Amino acid sequence: MLAHRDAEGQVMLAACGTEQEQSGVWWSPAGERGVGAPALECDVYGRVVLAEIGADGALYVSRQSDEGGLAMAPAVAV
Numbered sequence: 001m002l003a004h005r006d007a008e009g010q011v012m013l014a015a016c017g018t019e020q021e022q023s024g025v026w027w028s029p030a031g032e033r034g035v036g037a038p039a040l041e042c043d044v045y046g047r048v049v050l051a052e053i054g055a056d057g058a059l060y061v062s063r064q065s066d067e068g069g070l071a072m073a074p075a076v077a078v
Contacts, residue, residue, distance in 0.1 A: 001048055001070070003040050009033040011052055015070055032060060032075050048072070 002014045002025060011032045014025035030038075034052035041049045047064040050072060054060050062075035 001040055003030070003038040003050060005034055005036070005038060005052075009035065009055065011038045011050065013050070013070065013072070030062070030072055032062065034060070050075070 002016075004012055004027075006012055011030040011034055012027045013030045014027045016023075016025050030050060032050075032052060032054075034054055036053050038050055038052040041051070043049050043063065048070065049064075050062045052060050052075070054077070059078045060075040061078050062072045065071045065073040
């Protein structure tokens, strides 16, 4: 799993399938805007967690949703 912020501040996520690295990655928007670099981690349940600083200076955290795949739930301010 990879994350970066594009020139407009949109957080973008990508994943690379195991043993399919030659296929490359496809970037998709996470639905959030931030400043600085986003951070990724896995929680105790193995879900992807995305943390970022919003334009308002607050810390926002979103987790992988239960929908399956790598869909992220809406971010919440911490």
